[in-house]
Amino acid sequence: MATEATASTPRDTSLLTSEHPDIIRASEFSYRLVARGEGYDPKDIHQKRVCAWITKPMRLSLEEQGYVFYPFGRKLKWCWPHMYLISEAAQGLILVDGTWQQFVPRLKRAPELPKVLVGAPNELVAFAKDAGVRGRHLDYWQQERSPRVSEEMDERFSYGLID
Numbered sequence: 001m002a003t004e005a006t007a008s009t010p011r012d013t014s015l016l017t018s019e020h021p022d023i024i025r026a027s028e029f030s031y032r033l034v035a036r037g038e039g040y041d042p043k044d045i046h047q048k049r050v051c052a053w054i055t056k057p058m059r060l061s062l063e064e065q066g067y068v069f070y071p072f073g074r075k076l077k078w079c080w081p082h083m084y085l086i087s088e089a090a091q092g093l094i095l096v097d098g099t100w101q102q103f104v105p106r107l108k109r110a111p112e113l114p115k116v117l118v119g120a121p122n123e124l125v126a127f128a129k130d131a132g133v134r135g136r137h138l139d140y141w142q143q144e145r146s147p148r149v150s151e152e153m154d155e156r157f158s159y160g161l162i163d
Contacts, residue, residue, distance in 0.1 A: 010066055010067060010068040011065065011066040011067050012089065012090075013067055013068070013069070013087040013088075013089045013094045014089035014090060014091050014094060016067075016094065016096070016118050017118055017119070018114035018115075018116050018117060018118045018119075019114065020118070022062065022065050022067070023062075023096065023116050023118055024116075025061065025065070026058045026061035026062045026065070027054075027058060027098050027115055027116045029057060029058075029061045030054045030057040030058040030061065030098060031045045031046060031054070031098075031115075033057050034050055034053045034054055034057065037053075038050065038053065045099075046098060046099055046100075046101050046115040046116070047099070047101040047102055047104075047109060048099065048102060049080065049099070049102050050099060051083045051084065051097075051098070051099040051102075052073075052081075052083045054098045054099050055071050055083045055084060055085060055098070058085060058096070058098050059071060059085055062085070062096075067087065068087055069085040069086065069087045069096060070085065070086055070087070071083055071084075071085060071086075071153070072084060072085065072086040072095075072153065073153040074139070074140050074153075076136070076139055076140070078136070079136075079137075081153075082099075082140045083153075084096060084097035084098070084099075084100075084140075084141075085097075091120070092120055093120060093121055093143060094118070094119065094120065095117070095118070095119065095120070095121060095124050095141060096116060096117070096118050097116065097117045097118075097124065097141070098115065098116045100116075100117045100124070100133075101113060101115065103128065103133045103134070103137040103140075104128075104131050104132055104133055105132050105134075108131065108132035113131055120143075121141050121142060121143040122143070124141040125138050125141050125142060128141065
């Protein structure tokens with residue numbers, strides 16, 4: 001039986017998976033909203049470079065369901081920035097990435113791959129690597145900061161300066 005969140009006790013993010021109904025609900029809402037606004041097909045928007053657009057409505061949807069997440073972004077020295085959600089759980093950091101498939105080579109994309117990756121950083125890295133994501137892109141999800149990371153934005157420490 002799931003415990004309901006109250007104002008003082010948010011829901012446990014460590015229970016979330018890529019198949020969890022709350023993640024599915026949040027991602028479908030985000031995909032439809034962004035696809036409609038930007039003229040994309042909602043069936044493959046999770047493979048596009050729209051991470052910043054997907055992250056905000058996904059966060060709001062998860063907040064409405066009682067979870068606490070913050071946007072997190074990294075820019076690698078050789079590539080564009082990538083943004084996803086993070087949350088602190090008792091077991092450590094939990095990541096939610098609704099556009100991770102943009103890094104899967106086109107010929108390796110398959111319907112059985114989850115649209116959203118959810119889990120600890122090492123779990124996301126291992127899953128993405130198994131799905132064919134190249135090593136240089138894996139630094140987006142590493143918990144430790146790599147020398148290839150040129151910028152990092154963590155809203156938990158923005159002191160309200162980021163909308």
